Structure formats: structure tokens, C-alpha cells
Amino acid sequence: MMTELQISNVDGVTRATLQGRLDSGTVDRIELSFTAGIVPVGKPAVVDLTEVTFLASLGIRMLLSTARALDRRGAKLALFGANPAVLEIMETVALTEIVPVLQTETEAVALVTA
């Protein structure tokens, strides 16, 4: 399955939706678009992981580096909707301790816009 990426901006919040397997091959392909669609905008961002079926180290690196670059611009990034397998991988490397991971989009938007 191809990983798909969609980015929109609604009410001052950047919303990125990822779909499929976030493995090394697909991260190589989408990382530039993902970062470029979120960081230069400089607005709070939420990333929808609901349809992400797989996550490994390169995907974690992409999420982490984008969150940090946005943080340096003074805006927050939060993740939401991760399935149990994806959530376990994020917890295993303690990504969840430095990048907020929420269950729902409403919670994520509330956090980044607070």
C-alpha cells in the first residue's frame, strides 16, 4: 500500500493526514512534502495517524524533526488517532514523552491552540 499524505489548513491549524505504511521507502518519498507542508506555514499542526498501519524509525524521525522545527517557529504539533501497534512503537522510543499523542482530533487541536 502506498503511503498517502494530505495537508490542509483550517481555522489557523495545519492538518496533515497520513495513510498506509510509514516504512523507510515511503518516508524517503514523502518526508520533504510533509515537512514543507507544515513547518514553513508556522501554524499549530495536528497529524492524523488514524489510517497509518505501520511505523518504524524513519517515520519516527520524520515526526520528531518536523515537531521540533515547528516548535522553533513557536508553534506546537500534536499527533492523534494512532492504532495500538503504532502507538506501541511510539511509546517504545518515548516519542510520546516529547510529542503529544491524543486520541481524537478535537483533543489534538485543543492542545496545539491552547
Next chain:
Amino acid sequence: MTQHGRQGTVPDEAVTSRDGHKAVRITLPSAMSAVETGRLAMLDYLTPLAVDEMVINRLEVVLEELVTNVIRHGAVDSLTVEICARPEAIELAVEDAGPEFNPLESTTPSRFTTLEEAEVGGLGIPLVRRLSRSVRYERVEDEEPARNRLTATIARA
């Protein structure tokens, strides 16, 4: 060849581990396509074994990290994946015939504490360590060519 119709690889070889368990070995080109081909071979092997989905996900992550590590750093034309299910755990080994290199001796990034200080690279092997019951490196020299062999043991429950 399996039900997935994989092409460009050496056909899977059913082997028996030293302690008598059925295993499978597959030799793959050292290219990014090897990750998906190896994953499908692993799933073919595991499907009849009723392995928990969370365990399969851990195995898929470990496979991805070990195979991409060889592709990116191994300077080899091919690599071999071996999977062996035991009652308590599943062993996943990746071999390459490159120069001797033990990735387990690489510096482990410190645990994330703040977003600003987190090291974003080198997460693969630490992730493998944390998902596995054990990870061991061997330099196999009892047959030609000599090989690096990294084996991760993942608990079945």
C-alpha cells in the same frame, strides 16, 4: 515461490534450526525492495502459526530496521533473512557478507527528554533492542563467505 508471487529473489529455502525447529531462509538483493519482499516471506511463514498481531507488528518493525541497516551501511549486493518460530519466541536473523561490523557497539542515543535535545538519528537499533527479548551479533566464519549475522529474539506473548 509463494502465494504473493515475489520475483527477483532466490526462492525461500525451508531449513531446520540446530534445535530442530522449522525455519525459512530467503536471500534478497540489497535494495529497498528487499524490505517488502522479506516482509511478505515472513508473513507467509507466520500465517499458519497464529501469531498475535502486536507480535507480528514488532517483527515487521525489527525486520525493517535490520534489513535497512544492511542496505544503507552494509556495502553488499545481497542479504539473507532467516525466521524461526519457537514455542516461546520468534528468532529473526539478517546476514550479510560485508566487512565485519557489529551495529550493537554503536552509540545508543540518550532517551528523549525534551523536543529540543532529542537526537533524531540512529533510532533503528535502539528500537530493535527495546522490542526484542534479546539481540546478538555474530561474525560467522565457519564457511565462505564470512558473514555478519544479527539475530533478534522476539517474545510470542
